[in-house]
Amino acid sequence: MSADLADEAVPFLPRGVRLKEDPARGWLLLGPERALTLDGVAAAVLQEVDGARSFTEITEILAEKYAAPRDQIAKDARGFLVGLMERRLLETKP
Amino acid sequence: MTTPIPRPSAMLAELTHRCPLSCPYCSNPLELTKREEELTTEQWADVFQQAAALGVLHVHLSGGEPAARRDLDELTSHAVKAELYTNLITSGVGLTKAKLEDLAARGLDHVQLSIQGPNAEIADKVGGYKGGYNKKMQVAEWIAEEGLPLTVNAVMHRGNLDRLEEAIELAMRLGARRLEVATVQFHGWAVKNRGALMPTREQVERATATVASARERLKGELVIDYVPADYYARFPKPCMGGWGRIGLAITPSGKVMPCHAADSIPHLKFDNVKDRTLADIWAFGDAFTAYRGTEWMAEPCRSCDRREVDFGGCRCQAMAIIGDASATDPACEKSPHHGEMLKLAEDFVAQDDDFTYRPNA
Numbered sequence: 107m108s109a110d111l112a113d114e115a116v117p118f119l120p121r122g123v124r125l126k127e128d129p130a131r132g133w134l135l136l137g138p139e140r141a142l143t144l145d146g147v148a149a150a151v152l153q154e155v156d157g158a159r160s161f162t163e164i165t166e167i168l169a170e171k172y173a174a175p176r177d178q179i180a181k182d183a184r185g186f187l188v189g190l191m192e193r194r195l196l197e198t199k200p
Numbered sequence: 201m202t203t204p205i206p207r208p209s210a211m212l213a214e215l216t217h218r219c220p221l222s223c224p225y226c227s228n229p230l231e232l233t234k235r236e237e238e239l240t241t242e243q244w245a246d247v248f249q250q251a252a253a254l255g256v257l258h259v260h261l262s263g264g265e266p267a268a269r270r271d272l273d274e275l276t277s278h279a280v281k282a283e284l285y286t287n288l289i290t291s292g293v294g295l296t297k298a299k300l301e302d303l304a305a306r307g308l309d310h311v312q313l314s315i316q317g318p319n320a321e322i323a324d325k326v327g328g329y330k331g332g333y334n335k336k337m338q339v340a341e342w343i344a345e346e347g348l349p350l351t352v353n354a355v356m357h358r359g360n361l362d363r364l365e366e367a368i369e370l371a372m373r374l375g376a377r378r379l380e381v382a383t384v385q386f387h388g389w390a391v392k393n394r395g396a397l398m399p400t401r402e403q404v405e406r407a408t409a410t411v412a413s414a415r416e417r418l419k420g421e422l423v424i425d426y427v428p429a430d431y432y433a434r435f436p437k438p439c440m441g442g443w444g445r446i447g448l449a450i451t452p453s454g455k456v457m458p459c460h461a462a463d464s465i466p467h468l469k470f471d472n473v474k475d476r477t478l479a480d481i482w483a484f485g486d487a488f489t490a491y492r493g494t495e496w497m498a499e500p501c502r503s504c505d506r507r508e509v510d511f512g513g514c515r516c517q518a519m520a521i522i523g524d525a526s527a528t529d530p531a532c533e534k535s536p537h538h539g540e541m542l543k544l545a546e547d548f549v550a551q552d553d554d555f556t557y558r559p560n561a
Contacts, residue, residue, distance in 0.1 A: 122310045122349030122377075126283075130207060130255060136285045138310045138351050138378050139425065141209055141257050192420045194377045 111161055111188050115198040118157035123195050125152055137195045151183045157199070161187070205483045207255030211284075212262055212449040212460055213244065215275065219265040220293045222328035222557035223316060225355055225390035225397060227460055228264065232561040233452040241271045243473065245278035247450060250478040252282040256448075259284040260312075264452070264561070267294030273302055280307035287312060289353070292339035293332055300339070304346045311343050312351040312380070317359075318366035326359065328557045340374040351378040356407065357397040358549070364410050372422055379422055381411055383429040387461035387516055389558045394544075395551030404429045431545040435506065436513025436529035443515060444492035448482060456481045458488055461516045465525045491515050496526055500534040 111117065119125070123137040125144075133149035135142040144152065150172070154164045165183055169176040190196035217232040239247070248259060259279050266272055267290055279286040287310045288303065300311075313336060317323035320333035327333075343350045352371040356364060364381065371379040383404065384390050384397050399407075411426045418424070430437050440447050440459045449460040454473040462468060468490060471481040482488055490496065494507050501512045512518075513529020521530045521544065522537050530541040 120349065120377075121347055124285075124309075126257070128255070128257070134257065136257060138287065138312075138349055139258070141285075194420065194423050 111184050111191065111198060112200075113162045114160050115200060116157065116160050117155050117164070117187055117196055117198050119152075119155060119195070120197045125149075135190075135195060137193075140193070140195065142195075147182060148186055151186060155187075155196075206445050208251075208446055208448050208482060209256060210258045210260070210447040211251045211256045212260045212447070213247070213279075214262055214264065214449065214451050214460065215244070215266045215269045215272070216264040216452050217561045218268040219263055219291065219558075219560060220268070220329055221265070221291050221316075221332060222560060223326060223355070223389070224328075224393040224555040224557055225357065225384045225388070226558045227385070227388040227390070228558065229388055229461075229463055230392075232559070234561070237453040238269075239450075239452065239454045239473070241274050241278070243454065244275050245282075247454075247473050247478060248279045248282040248284060250473075252284055254479050254482060257285055258287060260287045260289050262289040265291050265294055267299070273299070273306060276303050276308050277306045285309050290314070290339075291327070291332070292336040293329065295339050295342075297342045300342050300346055300348075304348055308348065310349045310351065312353050313340055313343070313374075314353045314355070315367065315370065316355070318363050318370050322360055322363070326555075328555075337374075340376075344375045349378075350374065350376045351380060352376040353380045353382060355382050355384055356399070357384040358399045358403065359397070361399050361403040361407055364407050365414075368410075368414050368418075368422070368424070372418070377423060378425065380425045380427070381407070382427040383407070385427070385461075386520065387464060389556070391520065392556045393553065394548040395553035396555050398431070398545055398548035398551075399429055400549050401432045401545075404432050430513075430517075430529075430531035431541060433531050434533045436510050436517075436531040438510040439514035439517075439529070442492075442508075442511040443490070444482070444488040445511070448488075456485065456487075458491070459516070462487060464516045465519045467525075491526070498526060498528070500532075501528050504534065 126134045126136050128134050133144040154167050165176050165180040168179050217228050286308050289312045291314050316326035323333035324330050354367045415424050444458050449457045455470045457470055468487045470487050471485045497512055501507050513531055515525045517529050518527040519525040521541055528535040530537040
């Protein structure tokens with residue numbers, strides 16, 4: 107089964123997964139036996155994931171904040187978030 | 201050229217060696233630490249603070265059975281207060297629903313539950329503890345009710361490797377997000393039980409295929425981490441992700457080691473958190489500098505293009521098989537001792553030993 111992320115789905119970090127800003131390593135995503143180092147884009151995406159905003163809303167916020175085309179942001183963000191879902195580091199509410 | 205000092209990210213905190221189970225592959229040393237030698241609550245609290253300051257992200261509260269410590273609740277709070285990602289590695293035995301709820305409320309991040317086999321008959325025989333399996337099933341239910349993320353840890357060996365599919369099904373049934381399929385590593389008590397535990401090459405090959413297909417089938421549902429049997433491998437495992445590079449282990453009495461089996465290397469001198477700061481031990485302690493980086497390597501590692509991929513493999517295995525901890529891990533096909541290791545594996549497979557259980561301490 108491969109994961110999918112619909113525009114209206116609300117992504118959230120499940121219990122046991124959290125963002126952490128580390129003085130030497132920058133933004134990290136911590137989960138069971140996992141510490142992913144996040145690049146600027148990944149960190150920006152996850153900082154908008156609050157369990158209330160839909161995927162569309164998140165990409166609109168990012169498009170405005172970074173003055174970038176929403177389609178491009180949606181493509182990158184979806185790829186990143188689906189990758190996290192496949193590793194059980196992200197879940198969605200419909 | 202000197203090796204820059206890296207920052208550790210994971211710390212194994214062996215809170216105690218006491219355990220109600222007697223698994224014949226227990227990674228604890230043959231010489232178990234007594235209760236009265238264990239670090240106090242305050243000493244552990246200080247270690248957690250020092251570890252966080254050093255850069256440690258994950259702390260694994262382990263043992264023995266960590267629930268054998270009456271202050272597990274306080275220790276959990278101290279780890280959480282140090283802002284460490286706090287993982288409880290438990291057999292489940294000794295936990296109650298109320299204890300688990302309390303630990304969750306204190307901020308425990310994750311539970312790793314060991315399963316000694318996919319049914320009561322096998323699991324209780326391996327663990328040497330009647331009723332253990334049913335207790336674990338109960339604990340897994342409580343973990344799910346509490347909403348805590350769960351990893352199932354399944355140590356696999358000749359006696360249960362053919363039941364890997366069942367272990368995967370069990371992890372799914374228990375609602376685990378993650379499954380560790382750990383083929384037994386021959387350190388600690390497992391060395392005494394090689395004749396009973398050594399898997400066959402065919403078993404290992406089937407297991408590798410089973411894991412690959414389950415990973416694909418269960419993508420997004422169950423994450424499977426797999427520690428294969430290196431006896432039949434071409435290359436060694438990158439043990440600990442490199443010596444003194446990302447991880448450290450603290451024994452119940454405060455001895456600081458580059459990995460939990462490192463005291464099987466007799467000439468290494470280990471510092472204790474009671475005598476020296478963790479940062480100092482990590483950076484400059486004899487045991488940590490002994491095999492950090494690549495400077496210590498001899499051939500064939502020294503000029504090998506994989507030297508920073510697998511870091512020469514496992515020092516303890518080189519010690520155990522060749523008697524030289526600075527040699528290339530004999531699991532590597534480039535090691536001149538690779539053939540001996542294969543022969544050993546075949547010899548152990550041919551044996552039909554009973555388990556030698558570890559005592560409860």
